[in-house]
Amino acid sequence: MHELNSEQRAALDTKGDVLLVACPGSGKTRTLIQKIALELSKASSHRKFVVALTYTHVAAEEIRDRIDAMGIDTSQLWVGTIHSFCLTWILRPYSLYHESLRHGFGVVDIFESDEMLDEIASRHLPLKNHHDCKYYATRTGYEFDRSTSPDRIEPLKKTIAEYHEQLLSRSLIDFEMMLKFSHDLLVSHAPIARRLGALFQFIAIDEYQDTREIQYFIVGMIIRESMDRTGLFIVGDPNQAIFGSLGGVAKSAAEISLLTGRIIKPLALHQNYRSSQQIIDYFGHFAVEPMFIEASGEWKDWTSSIVHDVSISKTDLVKGVADLVRHNIETLRINPESIAVIAPWWIHLASITRALVQELPEYEFNGPGLSPFGQNLDNFWYKVARIALTFAAPDMFRKRMRWAQELVDELTASGYASDSLTARELLKITNEITSAGKNGTEFLINFFEEFCHRLGFEPQPGSELSEQRDSFFRRMENRISDIQKRENVDVDDLETFRKVFRPRRGVVVSTIHGVKGAEFDSVIAFGLLEGFVPHFNEPEAEKDHIAKKLLFVIGSRARKNLFLVSETGRGNQWHPKYQSNVLEAVHDHPYTSRSINLVTSSP
Template identity: 65%
Template structure:
């Protein structure tokens, strides 16, 4: 515990159920990891587990890697998303007790799910695609996401009902059905919660502000079990609760206490080790839940650029951002990978990326929007692709061992059992030779060679075969869309490999996608009413929503923050103006009011 400050030590030493409200850059993940490691050291039985719930698979991998790097035995650690938790601990072992699962089920591939929903949506006017009928699970059923026009609600509900009916006919479920059915099981069959309450030493929850009520309900059902000794250790920041449209809500300590039937102690982490006090003071203006944040890191006394420009027209964005990038790299000495360009919607980023690539050929740009792979991490062949596209380098060894273990587990579930350790599996896969230079051809040949190496007789109608087709369909569609929209060909092996390399180049991301990251310099544009906040937000939530989005943007920056509320957006006669939450700071003492200020050239 010698690397922990006093606040962090108090959080670790606290008895019982604990809620840690942590400001940005306060070492939240560091604290969480030490808590998990400390609990693992107290495990004395193979029937006792430490569980960590994360918002993303990437966060789960980071936690697992960092704990393992500490030399801690992680054999009794389970870490993953709430969906993975529901699948592993509730659905898979207890599916026989649910009428929709008792005859067997599989989790539908993301591509297949979207294609089915798109087909159904087109038959329910005025809906046009799967994006018009996004929804999420609740403890009462399924609810359209916030922001869907009220006139479309009936059509959305009809589409969702038909979509579920079609999936269940195929004995498949998607991620939202996974949550709902897990909730059904744990609420209606008490022995499930009773058994889990005896297995878990602690349940640690990261980014609790993005947790939905149905997820609180699932976890609290375990904790409320009589004689339950499972503790809760919850960390997060309610000021960064920007997933409200998906049902995310930051419950207070009193509210969580009422849910679990036990007192919850609230502690805070107020020391920001990331940003300068200059940046901290600025983003603190957007805090919905006020917290006195103190910059205590190495950059605390730095006074970098803090700019809000409302004069740039949309047509001049590329020139302005190009100028900023060059100023940061050539004048300020900021490495390109420490620069992030962020906007509210992907459509805005996609439209500007191609122009930046052309304007700045000397720089690399990195972002999910330029990746040939969509979010498809649960697809078996995506897991194989990670091994195919990474080198057997020492710094990747732990990660590749874990990936190999995941592939072997999936093969075992599919009935392809091999008496191989992950290490032996890697030896075989490392020896697979492929000559193709196109990314999709390379993976197809690699997958074929892998199947031959392990004598995998995969039937055309098997789940692995269906997942393979879905993987390539989705990848090919994404490649075609990027080529059409950005005039960039990403179907080459080097682009495919770059997806799994450490981050390089200038990062491009949405506000939601950048949460959890940090950079020396952040450039944000599209900070307009109707975007920040989203036009679909209810009137009574617009102000808080906009503040949280701006809080996330500002708190990503260590030294320099450039905000652009450009003109020229919107429909004819209905222009978009700067976000009201920024307009309220019109008199703020920025270091400059213009991106094109001579000092920034």
């Protein structure tokens, strides 16, 4: 508690339910973790649980790691995404009460889901593939990504309906069906929510601004039915609500009170311990919810480089970004791990990552295009691969134990292991496995075979584990082949595979959405053009509003320096892409310039 400032302490000490609006760099996660630790210390029974809902698996891992590092007993703690929560606490225990799930169900692998949507969408023009099929669950059904153009709505309805029909015929569900079915169970069987309300002593929600209506309702029903037995602590920042196209909404304390039937007390954190005051003043231009933010950290008086460059062409983009990376490392003396290269979409990054590796061989990069298989964190065999490709070292013990526990839970739930199997026993078994594979693929094939042999099971053909294994290798083979064709690089070697799960090193390359929650000394962002920031299909009336949130996230990631690039040459002669209107509007800001040559920095 001595590490917390007065605002953070107030958030912990306030009696009742809290909505904490936290500015960037305000110690939100630290406050959340301290609150979780406090509630764990109050757990009166082994039947009471503290639940922390995060937006991503990465955020869940961070919370687990930091709670573990505090030496606190976490046996009563459950941390995960809302989808994992629904699967663990609602669908698996109560599937018998849902018509579509009562005879058993599995969760479709993301890669297999994409394959199914690719095939179905290709028959419903003008749709092409799964990228055109973004949808999300609501309380009444399913809605489509707001960037979906009107001419695609009807084909998309048919595609999703056929997709759901195919899934259910195979007793499978995807993540959106997971939410919808969980909602339906809570609505039709109120005792489920009542039972969960009795189990949960406390529920914390991180990044509430990206929470969807159906997710608020699921948690709200549990809180309402708990009869004041379950506490609620919600944290986030409305200015960083960048998942609105997929239904994310930052509800007010009054709106959440209506859902839960409880008084929600609004509090705020205003002190930024991350950035210089110059950086804060700059990204403050993009705030859609006005909020006073004060620089209070080590770098508050740093003289920052804040540059908007409009001179780099698309053809020279790799060299331009490479020059910026080199400038930060060699001139500004920034550690490579503290530099991020950001773009609006993954498609902008896949090729540039390897191009940067070739342009700057003396430095390491961590980004898309470097992994031989996509991060399908919910695939069982991806979880096995994490253990297979890491070593039994002291600094990895807690993490590998958690991974092992996830495998034990899934094997037990699937009937492939007895309740007596422990995470420690499974980890001992995997540590003893040796694989003679010459390359990464052979290594994993052999490891998976021996894994099944040692544990005495073999996934039955057509079972969820069997299909996930096939999907895991198909996805990996496609990715390796694609990289080989596109860039003439062979990534099917064991060392490349092992690098995926090592602690991250080098310059981070990611999307705007991917770096939310992270922080860096220097941020380099490109592709800041109309049609990219925001997406060209966003509603016209909301485009500037959405662009501001995206630019707010970019700017607020930086501690010291911010380099923004609106490159020329995108689009075509009929429809060229120009710099973001919102970004252009702040060109006259005293800390910005149009040319990269004017960069200056001092400690």
